[in-house]
Amino acid sequence: MGLSYEDFEVGKTYEIGEHTFTRDEIIAFATQFDPQPFHIDDAAAAGSPFGGLIASGWHTCSVMMGLLVRNTFAGSTAMGSPGIDDIRWLKPVRVGDTIRMATTVLDKRVSASKPDRGIVSTQWDGINQHGETVITVRSKGIFGLRHSETTPGTARGASA
Numbered sequence: 001m002g003l004s005y006e007d008f009e010v011g012k013t014y015e016i017g018e019h020t021f022t023r024d025e026i027i028a029f030a031t032q033f034d035p036q037p038f039h040i041d042d043a044a045a046a047g048s049p050f051g052g053l054i055a056s057g058w059h060t061c062s063v064m065m066g067l068l069v070r071n072t073f074a075g076s077t078a079m080g081s082p083g084i085d086d087i088r089w090l091k092p093v094r095v096g097d098t099i100r101m102a103t104t105v106l107d108k109r110v111s112a113s114k115p116d117r118g119i120v121s122t123q124w125d126g127i128n129q130h131g132e133t134v135i136t137v138r139s140k141g142i143f144g145l146r147h148s149e150t151t152p153g154t155a156r157g158a159s160a
Contacts, residue, residue, distance in 0.1 A: 002075030005118035005143040008105045016101040016124075017067040021055050023095045029059040054092040060099065060135050061087065064124055067101050077144030079117060086138040093134055099126045106138070110145065117144050 030039030034056035037044035045053040093099060107121040119140050126135040 002077070003072065003143070004077045004146045005108065005110070005120065006146055008108055008120045008143070010105050010108060013102050013104040014072065016064075016103055017071045018098055018100040019063045019067060020098040021059075021063075021093055021095060023053060026053060026055045026059065026095060029062070030056045034058055050092050053095055055094075055097075057087070057089040057135070060089070060093050060126060061137065063099070064101050064126055064135070064137065068103065068124070072103075077117075077146075079142040079144060081139060081141050082119070084137060084139050085121075086136070088136045089134070090136065091128070091132055091134040093126075093128070097134075098129045099134060100128075101126055111142075115145075117142050 027040050030036065036056070038048040038050050038054055039045070039056050039059075042053055045051075101124060103122045103124045105120060105122055108118055110118045119142055121138070121140050124135075124137040124139065125133055128134050
């Protein structure tokens with residue numbers, strides 16, 4: 001069995017994986033989901049404030065999510081997320097950049113209304129090959145507990 005709520009340590013950083021962005025994938029993603037000229041056209045991108053083709057921020061987020069799901073959530077008790085609290089695109093991701101993803105546990109708590117699960121608050125950091133942080137994401141995930149602490153007489157998952 002993979003990770004459960006109990007396995008996350010507040011303050012601990014977990015290395016998740018890395019991904020190298022290619023020109024073709026940057027253009028393919030942006031053509032479908034974020035067709036701004038600096039994501040899909042080399043000439044237009046060269047004349048943009050970025051001075052060249054860059055990945056969509058949503059592409060970077062999607063890659064990070066894929067790494068997280070494949071390398072951390074596979075086989076875990078993950079139950080989804082109530083949402084993203086903050087996304088910051090700090091530096092452009094360029095063709096050939098390799099982004100390494102790490103996630104740090106900021107906080108965690110057992111759900112008051114559903115004591116069979118807990119909420120884990122994390123910060124994801126995407127760091128390029130130059131050691132520069134290019135993206136940060138603050139998020140919450142819901143994970144099942146291996147051993148829930150239900151009160152006698154309270155139905156599992158019911159509000160106490």
